[in-house]
Amino acid sequence: MNTISLKERAKAQELKYSFEEAFRFRAQVRRNRMIGLWAGEVLGQQDPLLYAENLANWAIEHPSDAELLMKLRRDFDDAKLPLDDAELTTRMHGLLKEILEEMKSG
Numbered sequence: 229m230n231t232i233s234l235k236e237r238a239k240a241q242e243l244k245y246s247f248e249e250a251f252r253f254r255a256q257v258r259r260n261r262m263i264g265l266w267a268g269e270v271l272g273q274q275d276p277l278l279y280a281e282n283l284a285n286w287a288i289e290h291p292s293d294a295e296l297l298m299k300l301r302r303d304f305d306d307a308k309l310p311l312d313d314a315e316l317t318t319r320m321h322g323l324l325k326e327i328l329e330e331m332k333s334g
Contacts, residue, residue, distance in 0.1 A: 255331055259324045260284040260296065266319075267300055271307050293320060 268276030
């Protein structure tokens, strides 16, 4: 009978966790770029792609969704544009779910 040691199981769990975290991180970066592109267009940025990249890079240093929401809130407030926080949160979660499913399937 082939038995797996406790150390081997622990190592496998560590690898699985590490892979899942890296996978989720890549998905969040993609989501943040997409949110940034949307926001850049709504905000009337001259280069929405640059805004999206800058936002995605900023979000790496500030990984929580709450911080991203506050950053976008400030940008929209500075532009004197309305932003529905609940709608944005729903958009963020929906995009992340879509991206995760897309990444898993292909």
